[in-house]
Amino acid sequence: MKADRLLIDCHVATMVEGAGAYGAIPDAAVVIADGRIAWIGPRADLPTVQAVETERLDGRWITPGLVDCHTHLVFGGDRSGEFEQRLGGATYEQIARAGGGIVSSVKATRAASEDDLFASAMSRLEGLKATGVTTVEIKSGYGLDRETELKMLRVARRIGREGGVRVRTSYLGLHAIPPEHREDRAAYVDLAVDDMLPAAHAEGLVDAVDAYCEPIAFSIQEVSRLFDKARGLGLPVKLHADQLSNGGGAALAARHRALSADHIEHATEDGVAAMAAAGVVAVLLPGAFLMLRETQAPPIDLLRRHGVRMAVATDCNPGTSPVASMTAALNLACVQLRLTPEEALAGATREAARALALLDRIGTLEVGKAAELAVWNIARPAELAYWLGKPLLHRTYR
Structure with a gap:
């Protein structure tokens, strides 16, 4: 040989x-x-x-090689000030409704050049690579307009070419309502579904489509419309589901045969059973659980009982999970969420690859x-x- x-x-x-x-x-x-x-x-x-x-x-x-299957690695600025606010007692929802949260990252990301975004993302990527990561999923979602969403996705593709890692991209146009559409959310949903996604797809910038389904974000009906559009373009979907409340996100992900439902702290047994039947991977994000000081953990026992595959990721982002270490995510998944070390490592290898539709390769x-x-x-x-x-x-x- x-x-x-x-x-x-x-x-x-x-x-x-x-x-x-x-x-x-x-x-x-x-x-x-x-x-x-x-x-x-x-x-x-x-x-x-x-x-x-x-x-x-x-x-x-x-x-x-470890697989970080849920990150928001490309963004401008940081939100350390909001970190201080949360430590002072403000909730994530209060900060978001006051104009902070995702919207504050949108402003900084829109102002940054592609080179600036690439350089800052690469600095965070070094932390992931130093902890064994060879594959990274990177989402858009801090642009919320056509120009900046495409800019973020172009940077993600550049990271895949120059960063020494395999990159999968996710379009996350339904992440938050941008300030200029605050009084007309329907117009923004139209833009995100019918303009920005097709434009990104036409440039070859999208591997999957994601959305944030929560009362402070987007409804089941809005997300379903996006997912129908994605399927029409031949793109798989995934979902930020049931993180802050039981909004039926797990069941929604199952109905659309999503690759994964991510967060799922408030998922019910019906939602978990639907995920199991549809083969939806549960992506656990212990960094966000830690940083938001949540008290309701994902239903790990239900996931085990129904045979739902569990992946683990950093959720590296500027607001709720400034975590740039995959081994730290493994530790937190065990200590906070009570996974076994073997479950955690499988979650950062086999099951994370499954959540990105890459298990046939890695x-x-x-x-x-x-x-x-x-x-x-x-x-x-x-x-x-x-x-x-x-x-x-x-x-x-x-």
Whole structure:
């Protein structure tokens, strides 16, 4: 067998479902050829390999490259002032209704150039990459006009070309009502659905369509109209659902066969059952749960009982989750939401890839999949969720 690279003296957490805890292979070998995994298994079973380069990893662990399947990585400014307000007792909803929140990020994002947005996003991306991330989903939603939404998505595509990570983009035009449409929300919904989305799609800037379904954001009827438009364009959908209240978001995501329903702190059993039947992934965002000091956690036991897949992401954004560390998200998912370390790591690999419709390419370490790997200075995989702030990454391959 000819190969570009042979990795030996390592342990592998393949994260293949049904292959034991973490899909672990002790004392493993990994053969990489033409950017893909050509062979993986116990080193004792390694066939004869003619490798351009052989690398000994001194007993380190390899996992799939981590997948951050929900971020708002591209934005202007920050909202540290609102952070202080929340610590002083103001709620997220109060700040939003007073003109802060998403709308304040819109103003800063509109004022920033593409180069400025790229530079600031890259600074945050470095934190994700330093914690093993090789794939990132990036949303628009801080433009809320045609020019700026397209600008954000162009920056996201540029990050995919120049940032050393795989990028999936999501159009999030229904994120908030911009100030200029405050008195005519119907006109903004028309713009977001019938103008901005088709324009972004025509430029090849959109991989999926997202929306924020909450009383302070958009209704089920408005989101359904957007999702129908997306399906007409051949685009999958996902949803910010049931984060602040039980608004029927989980069931809405299920009706539209969404890739994922994200947040879902207030989802009911009926909503969870609908997600399970429709194959909708639950994306858990413990950073936002922490920063908003929420008290109602997502219904983890219901998700387990109904067999709903659970992904974990940072939700990196300027207002409710200024988190730029994937391993921190794993820790928070365990400590706050009570996932097991194996569930958390699966949530940042296999299930996050599933939530982006990429499981056929990444998310587990199997023959034929892309050679996107993270190599860790750890003695066991649970350490990835155990340590908070300790540098663990040796390197990534992509």
